[in-house]
Amino acid sequence: MALGDAPVTDLSQRHIASMLRARPGHRAALQGFLSFVAAEGGPRLTIAKPRQDPIAQEQRLRADIRACRKRLKSPRTVAEARALIASLIAKVYAIPLTRVLNLRRAEIAPGPTLWPDAEAIRLAEPLASAVSRWMVSTGDFAFPGRHGHQPLSETAVRYQLSLKSHLLDRRPVRLSSL
Numbered sequence: 023m024a025l026g027d028a029p030v031t032d033l034s035q036r037h038i039a040s041m042l043r044a045r046p047g048h049r050a051a052l053q054g055f056l057s058f059v060a061a062e063g064g065p066r067l068t069i070a071k072p073r074q075d076p077i078a079q080e081q082r083l084r085a086d087i088r089a090c091r092k093r094l095k096s097p098r099t100v101a102e103a104r105a106l107i108a109s110l111i112a113k114v115y116a117i118p119l120t121r122v123l124n125l126r127r128a129e130i131a132p133g134p135t136l137w138p139d140a141e142a143i144r145l146a147e148p149l150a151s152a153v154s155r156w157m158v159s160t161g162d163f164a165f166p167g168r169h170g171h172q173p174l175s176e177t178a179v180r181y182q183l184s185l186k187s188h189l190l191d192r193r194p195v196r197l198s199s200l
Contacts, residue, residue: 033064034065046072053069056069094106103156104165119176122165123176125165128162134157
């Protein structure tokens, strides 16, 4: 469905939908064009958000969890291990990552159980053993930031999870070296 020589005022939602089906990579550029058309007095058209396939979303989540669990078997640094644990807790238990990162040591009961006074989320194995192994911290936060007086940030977690194996040496960290 082409607009051809017709004026821009004849542009419709059907034209937009057809164009996005043919060229889905042009979504960002098309949004700017539609804003320009609307500002110049043309039709106010919108781009519908693409529907997320729930099955594909679930498969991606499972793949992410598997990848994090595999990396947690031999992390390169303590920071990477803590970032993986925080990410896994957030993904497995569907808790916002910021809430997990703001978790205080006092909110972890033996077992380990997170937030025992509120929801009481009991961690299952192998995540429970990873928490007991890597959460050796004396600060106030379960996931301390660089200096310990603030929690780890989402940006720091993203950075740790994005590091490639060729950037760092693959020797696992020993707890005795801490």
